[in-house]
Amino acid sequence: MNSLTAKVLVAYLVGVVLTVATLVLVFDGVTRWRGTLYFDEDISEFAEELSEKLVFDATGMPVGFNSDARQYDWMYVKLKDDLAYRLLDASGRVVLASPASEDFWAASGPGAQRLKQGNFSFEYAGQPMRGATEVVRHGGRAWYFQQAGSARLFELFHVEFAMPFMSKGMGLFATTLLLVFGVCAYLTLRRVLKPLHEVSASAAAISPRSVHGRLQVDRVPTEIVPLVESFNRALDRLERGYRVQQEFLATAAHELKTPLALIRAQVELMAEGKGPDLLLQDVEHMTRQVQQLLLLAEASETQNYVFAPTDLEAAAGEAVEYLTRMATAREVALDVVMVGKNGSTGSDEAEGADGSLEPSSSVTWDADRGALFTLLKNLLENAIQHAPAGSLVSVEIDADRFSVRDRGPGVTPHQLSRIFGRFWRGAHRRDHGAGLGLAICQEIAEAHGWTLSAQPEDPGLRMVVKKA
Incomplete structure (x- = not known):
């Protein structure tokens, strides 16, 4: 899990799953919270849709629906206790009606008899019912198309049918998103990280023999450029320190060479019987140089303080x-x-x-x-x-x-x-x-x-x- 690619892909996967889950939960919660409002809207839209499919004869009387609306006939037969429609004239007389029981519309009460466009509600067989009235004008006359449905039918449609359908759709969407964008994300990361691998290889090749080398930032992602530039500045400081140490060692070797030569000459003079005074001076001088060199090395290391x-x-x-x-x-x-x-x-x-x-x-x-x-x-x-x-x-x-x-x-x-x-x-x-x-x-x-x-x-x- 230290891999940047793995972390980005896992984050992407978690993000997709959380997004889909959030959408499903929000849709389900809003649907349940505003169920009555959506129920009224569904009933009104269904009533408006069917009212536009009414067919009239030559005398202007409604005789049924066109062929597009006949696909719903089975619903009114199978669900006659949960779904029904009727068409009323201006006097409130029923002209057309679905095969609902007589008690269905009787339970609608006076609210359905006001013959004006809008929603109404009633209760039938222990179930809350919602209805909608649509005004249809034809040949100078007004007709009133009423559509009613039960709450359990609404729940069956939205919970048992719409939700699974939406879940499948979300699942298909999530799968497509994971596959398509996942592959794109992987290829993009691979391309983006390739310059970093090259920079890493360049850094690994730097040694005391090639301390002058620097990392290239031409193809490095913008977010990584400051890190590479900081590394290059660190290499600059290391190179300067390395060069100073090389010069220091060369100079120190040169400085120590002279007193050593003098000491050798003094030893040769001592062999001839001459005194040790000059030899002691040279040893003292050389000792001082060594002590100063050690002090300089110690002073150069900040961690010694x-x-x-x-x-x-x-x-x-x-x-x-x-x-x-x-x-x-x-x-x-x-x-x-x-x-x-x-x-x-x-x-x-x-x-x-x-x-x-x-x-x-x-x-x-x-x-x-x-x-x-x-x-x-x-x-x-x-x-x-x-x-x-x-x-x-x-x-x-x-x-x-x-x-x-x-x-x-x-x-x-x-x-x-x-x-x-x-x-x-x-x-x-x-x-x-x-x-x-x-x-x-x-x-x-x-x-x-x-x-x-x-x-x-x-x-x-x-x-x-x-x-x-």
Whole structure:
């Protein structure tokens, strides 16, 4: 039942059955509810039909019915207690009559004697009877044709004859509908779903060797086009990610090749009795590169993050404390500054209305605490590496943004466009880093839905993280 074709055909079958059943029930209910009204209409129509078939002689007297009406003679003979007619002149004298019993018309009472067009009712032999009078004018004279029938005859006709006949007709209609439209629906579905099978085959053929392939929407049904286009957009993102990973692996292999060559050379020098200092530096550099690569891989996976309300000032203080020794060695000062609503700043306390110092209001962001620490640490470490001795590196925190600024030489406009690229290193950097710190920061910011940008300052550079 997961088949779309099967579901549509079953729905179609159920719809046809319910439609036919509803029509039968509605017809039967309305017939029973408005039985008397329909009975009067039937009697009137029958009376009108027979009155038009009267035959008159040369003197203008009625002598019977034409040949078309003789087909009903057996009904009046067999059903003389349930069906009868008579023709009256203007004085009420019976001129023609069916073979009904004398008590039949006697029971009709004065209602049938008023000699005017319309319906009347009476009771005979315990059965409700309905009658109708039709005025027939011929040769300047008026004649009154009356037709009467019993309720049980009406029920026999409608319930025992009309209903089964209608049911058979509905059954034939439903069978025809099922066969003809069922075949049409099946063939239509088969034709409509054929492009989907082709699209499915195309999707199955896509692999890492053919990740550039895309699904065609030319013959796909309009309702399915958004799904196929969404799949193509997903393939675009996968291809970009796949290409980035390929470039990343190629660059990483190239970057690791150089320190490995250096280590080999140092080992050869050690064999000649020279010291291990240079070898240790190369191992340290290579270890740092591997750690940065692992951090970058972890930062690229959003499922690694656990988001929770995080105090931004506390996280910045933790990063500053972690890098204090490094900053002291570089003779660089670190500071955390809270930016107020009016643009004022303060380190940890703000002056109250009475002149006393009050704790500054904390800024809380929804973030992964470990990833936020790594982001702040990398930005501060990068700023320390480029800051001149005796300068200040500050972290400025506002409600919807924070920034890290150094007072170093800054970067050129050309370098500004490459600053977040993987393995890119600034010309003024003091260490031999892997060039992945800012790329890791970019990945962390994107995973949180933040934007990370670089803004030139005079002097230095400001790295700004802002809520989207």
